[in-house]
Amino acid sequence: MAAFAVFEVPGKEIPKGTQALNDDQVSRLTIIVKDGHPYGLPSGAQLVFVEGNEHQVKRAEELFSAFATKPKNQDALRAQLMKEEDEAAGGVGFIFG
Numbered sequence: 001m002a003a004f005a006v007f008e009v010p011g012k013e014i015p016k017g018t019q020a021l022n023d024d025q026v027s028r029l030t031i032i033v034k035d036g037h038p039y040g041l042p043s044g045a046q047l048v049f050v051e052g053n054e055h056q057v058k059r060a061e062e063l064f065s066a067f068a069t070k071p072k073n074q075d076a077l078r079a080q081l082m083k084e085e086d087e088a089a090g091g092v093g094f095i096f097g
Contacts (some may be wrong), residue, residue, distance in 0.1 A: 003052065005064075008046075010044075011046075029050040030051040032081055033047070034047045
């Protein structure tokens with residue numbers, strides 16, 4: 001399994017999160033950004049998921065640690081995000097099948 005991390009980014013820190021995602025190493029990861037409210041975060045916050053090479057995930061952790069937190073339920077959030085992405089991809093396949 002690839003390395004991964006999930007971050008909770010407060011609304012006021014979203015520009016910093018965007019900047020971190022544009023880092024040369026981090027931008028090479030699989031990245032999913034979701035509105036955090038459906039995941040129990042305050043309104044305006046984001047949930048950021050990154051997955052890939054362990055070295056690149058560690059770089060993301062270094063950058064995000066300055067302004068974001070890592071939820072305790074990382075594995076459950078990863079599973080939920082992957083399920084949602086799979087369902088969304090399946091829906092597109094159904095439409096364009």
